[in-house]
């Protein structure tokens with residue numbers, strides 16, 4: 001669907017095309033988003049254009065903001081994830097963020113979620129369109145060698161196709177397009193973690209320099225808390241073969257958080273999980289990508 005919406009205050013919101021990559025990168029950089037797998041990276045925005053919806057807000061032909069959503073469809077239906085919403089700081093507070101969101105989320109009844117930044121405009125905006133703030137998502141970073149591998153676990157390199165099959169079997173959600181995109185990133189590696197030979201978690205690590213880390217890990221739904229925590233620790237410990245520094249985003253209530261902090265890992269930032277329903281993600285289980293969940 002292609003839409004153009006004229007908003008008050010001279011702003012126009014329309015669907016983005018591949019021709020907007022440069023303008024989107026300019027807005028992203030003005031908003032402090034730089035580097036690989038951000039709005040400044042054509043590979044990331046190209047993935048959203050192919051598999052999600054990207055819109056831009058412009059003023060007299062000049063892009064001043066952009067936003068993107070991606071549907072995550074599983075057994076329980078589709079959830080719309082707001083991946084990005086950025087307005088050029090020089091244009092904040094004139095309605096651009098709300099206009100972009102109105103275009104991306106016209107249906108207020110549908111399940112929706114995002115990881116909100118702590119920017120003072122973000123939480124009130126998302127609250128006003130029906131989302132609630134549920135829990136913090138911690139950006140944790142540290143040395144994989146400091147993580148003690150839990151007993152009985154083995155982690156082996158795999159393929160995005162195999163990882164996607166495990167995830168679809170466990171959760172009913174097909175993330176194969178995202179798994180392939182993550183695996184194509186710098187240092188991208190698909191991994192399967194098994195306890196006593198039985199695969200119980202699968203995901204992908206990727207990223208450049210300080211941005212390298214575990215991007216997304218799915219796990220078997222029946223595992224108890226202790227194993228959910230251990231699966232994350234096992235995968236992070238295994239990343240020592242790739243880098244001496246890694247990151248992962250975890251819900252604050254996730255069972256892996258306390259052992260990671262005890263191992264000297266540090267929280268470098270946090271977002272807030274905001275959603276129309278708390279159960280759209282499981283805070284004790286999920287290891288989500290902050291952009292794509």
Ligand SMILES: CC(C)(COP(=O)(O)OP(=O)(O)OC[C@H]1O[C@@H](n2cnc3c(N)ncnc32)[C@H](O)[C@@H]1OP(=O)(O)O)[C@@H](O)C(=O)NCCC(=O)NCCS
Pocket residue numbers: 031084085086087088091092093094095096097098099114115116117118119120121122124125
């Ligand atoms: C969050 C962001 C996208 C909102 O865009 P914006 O154009 O600044 O916001 P809008 O002008 O549409 O206002 C949206 C809401 O923010 C709040 N807001 C706006 N200006 C405000 C101000 N000066 N003081 C406090 N709150 C304000 C209001 O709740 C407003 O809703 P309203 O329609 O009732 O006035 C934008 O500020 C931004 O890019 N921030 C930095 C990047 C970021 O953190 N993005 C969120 C990623 S999850």
